[in-house]
Amino acid sequence: MLTQPLLDKLTQLRLTAFRAALEEQLHNPQYADLPFEDRLGLLVDRECTHRDNNRLKRRLKTARLPLPATIEDLDLSASRGLERRLVLHLAQGDWIDQHLNILVLGPTGVGKTFLTCALSHSVCRHDFTVRYFRTSRLLHHITLAHADGSYPKLLHSFARTQLLVLDDWLRDPLTRSQSQDLLEILDDRYGRSSTMVATQVPVAEWHARFPDPTIGDAILDRLVHNAYRLDLRGGSRRKVDSPLPMPSI
Secondary structure (H helix, E strand, O other): OHHHHHHHHHHHOOOOHHHHHHHHHHHHHHHOOOOOHHHHHHHHHHHHHHHHHHHHHHHHHHHHOOOOOOOHHOOOOHHHHOOHHHHHHHOOOOOOOOOEEEEEOOOOOOOOOHHHHHHHHHHHHHOOEEEEEHHHHHHHHHOOOHHHHOOOHHHHHHHHHHEEEEEEOOOOOHHHHHHHHHHHHHHHHHHOOOEEEEEOOOOOOOHHHHHHHHHHHHHHHHOOEEHHHHHHHHOOOHHHHOOOOOOOO
């Protein structure tokens, strides 16, 4: 087969990285010394890498993480309350296959959002689907869905997401209807998918923040009892990372 028709067929098959790598081989005489199997292996590797990168980009676009954090960026020192072995284990995503949850706890500014984004980015690398929400914005999104009739479709999309991240969990007071909506989302996910929440509110105070104790019991039952807990310690990372000099006193 002539070279150009072959290249055209590769484009037709959407093997764009394979085609680019083949053109590179055709224009570089050094590849001529390699056995056919080695050259073919290099072409296949290029296409696989290209597809893996594109799949990761799509997953990260869907996740809408607010920070470009990765596991490699994390400060896993003992002073922050993180167990290195556990965090690296969670980064692999096996807990999602087991339909478990994660609770990221700690005071304001300690780095909870950064940690949730790093873990979310890592599980995207392992081919899990992720969606991130600040809880207040999720509740606003649900209110709009009720108004325009898209609420059942929204519930279905949440149920299909393998990891749902809820940041600033229980920071603001909840109404009874908001609590019911959260319970419905978590009920669809229980035993089928995973949820990660980040909050400055200690777990012992969660129940009192629900206007209906029965709903509070049901939500805690679906979130807490099958969850890993990551308790972050230390001062505010915003102060540590601030580029502004501290004023003299």
